[in-house]
Amino acid sequence: MTQDNAFISFRNVNKFFGQFQAINDVSINIDHGEFFSLLGPSGCGKTTLLRMLAGFEGVSSGEIYIDGQPMSGVPPHQRPINMVFQNYAIFPHLNVRDNIAYGLRKQKLPRAKRLDMVDEMLDLSKLPDYGDRKATQLSGGQRQRIALARALILRPKVLLLDEPLGALDKQLREKMQLELRALQKTVGITFVFVTHDQEEALTLSDRIAVMSEGRDLQVDTPARLYEYPANREVASFIGTMNFFDGKVVSVADGEVVINVDGLGEITASAGTDPLLAGQSVSIAIRPEKLTLTHEKPDDAQYSVKGQLNNAAYLGERSHYYVDVGGVLQAVAVSSQNRNRGEDTGGQSRPVWLSWDSAAIVVLKD
Template sequence: MTSTAPGQAATAAPARTSPPFVTVEQVTKRFGDFTAVDDVSFEIQKGEIFSLLGGSGCGKTTLLRVLAGFEEPTKGRVLIDGQDMAGVPAYDRPVNMMFQSYALFPHMTVEKNVGYGLKHESMTAAQRRDRVREMLDLVQLTEFAHRKPHQISGGQRQRVALARALARAPKLLLLDEPLAALDKKLREHTQFELMAIQERTGVTFVVVTHDQEEAMTLSSRLAVMDKGRIMQIGSSTDVYEFPKNRFVAGFIGSINQFDARIVSIGGDVARVLVPDLGGEVDAAAIPGLVPGQEVNLAVRPEKIAISRRRPDTDDSAQGRVESLAYFGKDSLYRVRLHSGAIVLVNSVNDRRAGEHARVADWEDEVWLSFEPASAILLTE
């Protein structure tokens, strides 16, 4: 069974032939006894869209504020374009920030909102007008220049905020939940607009988001955070297909996880005993495994084949469809195995035939199977 991750990296990460554009080096930020960011280190190349992804309270926004200069790290340092930012105030950094609320001035026109940050720049009035016009053209809002924020849509207000943030030509643009206020369809559309604008300007973006699909669609690379620490950094494909630990596997997308034990190892395949699946199965081996070792076996719902007929493999499990959800393009099955374990299975509805498009229905006895390469073995 073949499948792809729900999103792909927006662009390939820039080749690492030059020094990193942003370096975060062992940064910790404490508020009293609470550690919001805990010994975090990473690098960002020039021209990347780099996302900080995590749930509420994981430290991603605090880390963004440290980059912006709104917070000083308790320890560690930040370098931007080779310059140590220690003691450099926010207004002197080559950085601008686009806030979640957009923070547009309601009494100003779109044009004046975009030009607001240029008031104190060493520019002539004509240069400021040209720059504002250039930004409005960039975000395709020239015809709305004289409207007030309440006279345009949510997606257009988002683009006004982006144009204002880019007007001062920052080297680094920080975006705090930039699409959170938009509905699902508009958010999906705006993701591609953001990528196109970033590609045209070449500005390095750092995006904070709790939305997994948004991070996976936008980012050349993303960092998954939990409790102030970075759990994994990689491309969307790396993080989705090759999670390093149970937290990342469970946080990114849906996944089935089972307690397991290594029985034997032969080449690149490990034989694994999985009580919930009723016996032994093959899985792709990872370095360092030894027979008898306790591990976690994880399989994405879309990697599991479901059928009313027993497949031509001994590595299969039988169960009954306890419930299902029909989403149009696909269906999600909750299958209770004979062991009592619940397994989530996602199957594409590739035929237009009403209920007959589904491979199984409520209370059907079904068989589940997956390819060894689709099974993820986790030791952390």
């Protein structure tokens, strides 16, 4: 996808509030029918980007295109967009059916047609028998389904969702995530979804833009963001990551040899970014890609001895924290308790960590 055939295209967009730059040269392309998420910590500019897309806020420079059309000067109600907010904006004095039908009132539709459309939305929302209920008689999850139904009934080409599940408790949120994903695939509308919750973004999205301080750090699929983070910030924001300091020894034939503090010399794929001998790099390894054993493993590509000082038993898996000489931070290891998990009894003991070169991500400093 290029910016010319993208359905939504942010091109070098900047936004200033007075002296403060909230959005810094963001360029993002979103495909038709994608479930696309903006992910980043609070204050990184997600809502600002969404509001500019909707037209509630102007850009300071750059341009936003929807369906090939530049959006500057196009007011919100003329953009093919609808928006759902975190605090379900539904009307307490109306029943569910009238809430869903609210946006249709300006369209001159025959009553029978309108009722059909509402019934279809009630079915889609898994609330077929709730049409006559008062909005005040609904749970948080049900209210949020109504808010979604009310937006979807207008058949926007794009639906913007700003942390719509943020007010729900964890169990309900996870259930709603699956429903939302299924709903989006059913209606085929492009979703631009905002969240600060990385697990939520990974679960829902076709692709994600990871943001920090107004910039887009990396735009990629969930799997690629996790397995091939572009830099240290993305690597530490998505999941847990161990970082080690290293220096490039040599580069040849697409492979790089790196001398890593505490781990010794390792070989990894050099990737596409050129590396130079003598250059400082970070080595990143995910906790689940390390194997913890009591004896020195004989078939491992790489191994290092350490001291297990801390363990957390979490049911289906355990987290271990291992001190390795020459490495400042304890190395995090995550392991499935396929056999019964171990209870370390709070005791420190010598262990071995092993991994292979496929586990390694090389990041430029």
